[in-house]
Amino acid sequence: MAILKRLGIALITLFFVTTLTFFVVRNTPGDALQEWALEIVQTYGISMEDAMKQVRAMYAYNPDEPVVSQYIRYVKGLAHGDLGTSILYKTSVNKIVARALPWTVFVLSTSLLLSFTIGSILGMVIAWKRKTVLDPIITGYAALTGATPDYITALILLMIFAINLKWFPTKGAYDPSVKPALSWDFIKTVLHHAVLPVAAYTFENTASWALAMKGSAVSVLGEDYIMAARARGLKESRIMTRYMGRNAMLPLVTGLAIAFGGMMGGSVLIETIFNYPGIGWFFNEAVNRRDYGLMQGLFFLTAAATIFANFVADILYTWLDPRIRLED
Amino acid sequence: MTTATVPAPRRFDLLYQTYRVLRRNKRALAGFLILAGFLLMAAIGPYVVPLDMTAHYEQRYLPPSLAHPLGTDYVGRDTFALIVHGSRDVLSIAFFAAVFTVGIALTVGMLSGLQGGMLDALLMLLTNTVLTIPKFPVMLVFATIFHVKDPVSLAIILSVWAWGGLARAVRSQILSLKEREFIEAARVMGLSLGHIIIKELLPNIMPYVAINFLYIMKDAITASVGLMLLGVIPFSASNWGMMLNLAIKQAGAIYIPQGIYYATAPMVAIILFQLGALFFAHGLDEVLNPRLRS
C-alpha cells in the first residue's frame, strides 16, 4: 500500500516536472539560426544570405499554434509513450532514443556498477582499518581524479592505449566492417571498443564512491552493535560488510539512483574523446539548435529516469534497513 | 576525604577536542596546515604577489624559474601570480557554495526525515524538481537576468542546483537514525528537539556531510567555468577552473611538452586544496565520533 502511494507521488512529481520543463524549454532565450548558418557557410562555401534562407526553410517551427494546445498535445503523447517529435529532424524522439541510448546505457551502467562496487569496497576497507596505508593512497587518488577533469583522463588513456600502444581502437562502438548482429564477431568488437570508455569513466569515479562510503561508514562504526559483533568474535570481514557496510550503504544508494537517472543525459566525455555514439550528442544538438521537440523528449527521459530511480531507492531503504518505515 | 568532582563542562568543547586531535593525528594536522596556507594565500596573496595581465607571447610556456615559480601561461603571464590572484575568488566561491548547499540540504533533509507526512512529500517534490529540471535553459534565463560579479552571489546561484542529492541522502540517514534506541531514550528523557538534532543526529551524519562538502567545493569550481561561458559572470583568466579549460582546449597544453607546467599548475592547486580538506576531514571524524579515537 505504501508502495502504491509512493508510486503515485512519483507520478505526480513527474507530471509537475514535465510541465515546468515544457514552459522552461519554450522560453529558452536565444536564436539558433545564426550560429547554424555560420557553420554552413564554412562547410558549404555559400553566402551568409543563402545559408540563412536555407536554415529558415529547414527549421520549420510553427509558433502559431497556441502554447497551451501544444502542451496538451505533448502530454497526451507522453501518456501513450510518445516522447514527441524532433522539430529539426522530423523524426520521432522515440526512434532517436532507441538508436542512440542503448550505447550510452551500456557503457555508463557498466562503468557505474564497476566504480560503485570497487569504490564501496575500498571505502569500507579504509573506514574499518583506520590506520592502513591504503587510506592516504585512496585519498590522494580521490584528490587527483577530483581535480583532473574527466576530459584529461580520457585523453590520456586515448593517447597511451589507443594511439601509442594500439591495443584498443581510437573511436566508435564497433568495427564498421562488422555488420551489427547477434554474432560472436560483433560482440567481440563491441566489447573491444568499450574497454577504454568504461576504463576512463570508472577510473574517474571510483574514488568518490570510496570516500562517500568511508564517510558514511565512519558514522556507523561508533554503533553498539559493531562492538557487540566484535565481542561475539565474528570474522572481521563479515562485520565489515554485513554490519557496517550494509548500514553505511544507505546514503550511497541515493547517489547511485541519481547517477542512474543522470545516465540518460549521455556522457559528453565519452562521446567526444572516444567518438562513441550515444544520446549526449543529441542532447547537445537539441540545445544548440533549440530543437524544442527533441529537447523536451530528452529532458523528459532524464526526469523520468531520475524520479523512477529515486522511487526504487526509497523502496530499497526499507530492505537495507528494516527499521525504516516509510510513513505517508 | 576525597571529593569526586565532576569537571565543569568546558565551553568551546568542540574546539578543544579539535585541538587535541590535531596534536595527535599527523594527517589531520597536515590537512589543517594546507588549508591554513590557502587561506593565507587568498587573504594576503594578491597584495604580496603582483599580477601583470599584459600578454608577452614570446614568453609563453616558460619552465619554472626564480622569476616565474610555476612558469608562464599560453600568453606569457606568470602562472603563480594567476593562481594566487585566482585563489580568492575560487576559494570563496567554493566555500560559500558548499556552505549554502549543505545548509539547505541539511535543513530540507532533516525536516523531511523527522517530520514525515505531508511536509516530507512536499519537500521531496521540491527536491526532485531541482534534481530533474534541465539546468541549461534555466541557466540561460538566469544569464539574461542576473549579471553578478561577487563570489557570494555566484555561490548562491550554484547552490540552488546542488543541494538536491545531499538532501535526499541526509533524509535517508535521518529516517534510519530516528528509529534508534538512543533517540527514543532522548525523547523519553524529555530532551528538546534542538538538543536531539544537534547533539545526537548531526554528529552521526557529519562525516558523510563533510565528504560531500568537499565534493561540492570541487564541483563549484568546475561549475563556475560553465557560468563564465554563459555570461553569468565575467571571464576571468585567473579562475583555476578556467585556466584548466584554456590549457586543454585552447592551448592544447597537454600535447606540448613545455605546456605541462601551465596545464598542471591549476590542477595541483585544486589537488592540494582537496587533499588538505580531506585530511582535515579525516581528523574531524575523530572529533565528532569519540569512539574512533585510538
Added chain:
Amino acid sequence: MKRLVLFVVLIALLAVGLTACAKSTPQVIEKTVVVTQEVEKVVTKEVEKVVTKEVEKVVTKEVVVTPTPVPQPAIFRTAGGWSAPPAYHGNRFAPGGVGAAWWWVYEPLFYYVPANGEIVPALAASFEDEKDHLVVHLQPNAVWHDGKPFTSKDVWTTIYLRYLQGAPIWKFLDRMEMPDDHTVVFYWKNPTPFAKQILANELITSPYHLYGKWAEQVANSMDDEDALAKIRQDLANFKPEKPIGTGPFVLDTVTASEMILSKFPKHYEADKIAFDGLRILRWSSNEVVWAYLMADEIDVAHPATPKDVTDQILARQPQMKLSLPTDWAEFGIVYNWRIKPFSDYKFRKAMTHVIDRKQMREVTYYFAGDVDDYAHNILMSFRDKWLSKDFLDGLTSYEYNPDKAEAMLKEMGYKRGDDGNWVDPEGNPLSFELNAPAGYSDWVIACDNLATQLTSFGFPTECRPLENAVYWPKITTGDYQIALEWTAVWWGYGHPWAGFQRHFLGDTAKRAGIPKELPGPDGQPVNLEDLVVKMGSTFDEAEMKKLVQEAAWISNEHLIAVPYLEKRLMMFHNEKHVTGYPDVDDPLWTLGGGGAERAYIVMMRKGMLKPVR
C-alpha cells in the same frame, strides 16, 4: 555481498580478456618472416699481455622473406561532421542530411578557383557565357550512383527545388531551357558579374527520377507561398537512407563515428581518381583531431591550431605540410554607435589606436593572416588587387599608437582620473563590457586579450562571453558596448561586394547601428544601399574598382568594424601516404576556404593526388 563483488569482477575480467582477442581496426595483413641465424666466431688477441683470450661473438642475421604483398586498397582519410544516425539521411533539403559526404558524392557544373578565376569543368563539359544567358553542355557520360543517366532534367530539378530555399541564383534567373538531354541554357533577367561563382556553388544534387515530382509542383506554384510551404514540408519528410549523387565517390556506410565511401567506377573521371575509397572520421572536437593528426590516423584535416601544437604535429609527422589559404573572412571589433562615447567617430578613432591588433592575432590564432593598419573591409589576401598603394596612403591610418590615442583623447576633453583611468568631458568615469561568442574559444581569448589591453590603457574593460545562440541576436539588436564580429566577409562570392553588402546593409551594419548615409571621400553624403546595388550589377571593371574604393574609404574613415586578423584555413596534409599535393602557395588551395574537401576532390580529379606505394 562478497559473492556479488566476485561475480562482477569476474565478468569485468572476462570482458577485458575477450576484447583482447578482438581484432583492432584497421586490420593488418600478416607477413611471413623467415629467420636464419648465422653464428660467427671471432678471436681477438691482446698484444701487450702474453695471455690470449678467445672471445665468441654471435652474429644473428635475419633474412626476411616476404611474399608479394596483397595490394592494400588506397584509402584517403580525413575528418568531418554529420548528424548521428538515426538522424542521418540523404536528402540535402532536410536537417541531418548528407553531412561530410557532400563534396565527395555531389559535384557542381564546374569548380571556380577564386584566386585566379580558373574554371575546372565537372558536370559541365563546356559552356558559353553570354551576358544575358549562359549555355551549358553537360557531360555525355555522367551517371547517377543508382545507375540512371544524368540529364539536363536533373539540373532543372535541382535548381527548381532550390527555389524553395531562396537560392541566390533565383535573384538573377529568368528561366531555364533544356534544348536536349545534355544542354541547359540559363536566361538571366538581371545580368550579374557573379554568374560563375553562383553556379559553381550550386551542386547538382537532385535527380529527376527521385525528386522530380516536387520540382514540378514548385514550377506550378512559384508565387503561391502557402503551396510552397506545403511542398517544403513534404520534401523535408523524404528521407532516403543515403545521398545519391553523380560524384566520384559513393557513400557506403555511416555510423556515429565514421563514414566509409568507395570509388564510383562509372564516374566519367574515374580513371583520374587514384583512390579506392575514403574514410571520414567524426570530428568530435579539435583536441581529438590533433591527436588523430599526430597519430597518423588521418591524412588531412583543418583544425584551428595554436602554434605550439602545430609545431608538435609537424614534429611528430615529419612529412606533414601546412597550407594556409584564406577562409574568406576576417575577425573584427565593432563599437556600438548607438551609445556614447562610441557614437562620436573621433572617439572610435582614438580608441582604435589603443589596440595592438598584431598581438591579438598572435595570441589567439597564430597562423591567421595579419591585417594592415586600416579598416577598409577588403580581404587582406586580395587587397592589392583592389586597392593601390596610393589609395592606401590616402586613407586615415590606425596604427597601434597609445601615445597618439592619449593626445587625441586629451584634445577631445577626456582626462585621466586619480586612479589613472579615463574620465569623459562631463566627468563620468568610463568602463566597458566586451562580449564574445563563448563557443569560439579563440574569440573568447581575443576578448580577454582586448579587455586586458584596454584596461591597461585606462579603460577598465570586462570580458563577458555569451552562448552563441544568445550572442548573435543580442548584438544585432544593439544590446552591447563593444563586441567581436565577422568582417570582410566574402563567403560564397570571393568578391568585395559580398563584404560591403554585409558591412553597409547586412548584419554588421545592424550590429554597429550605422545610418543609411555616410559622408564620402568628397564630404558629400553617400547612400550606402545605392552604392552596394551599383557594385553588384556593374560589369565594367574600372567602374567596379572605383565603387569598391569608395566603399573602402567610407568603411575605413568611419570605422564600421576594425579587423584584427584574416581567418586562414589551416590545411594540414600529410605526404606520408598520399603524394601529389601542390605547393603550399598554389592557388588551388584557395578552393579550400569554405569547404576544405573541395580542394582535395579537385586535386584528385585532376589526377594530382596519388597514394604512396
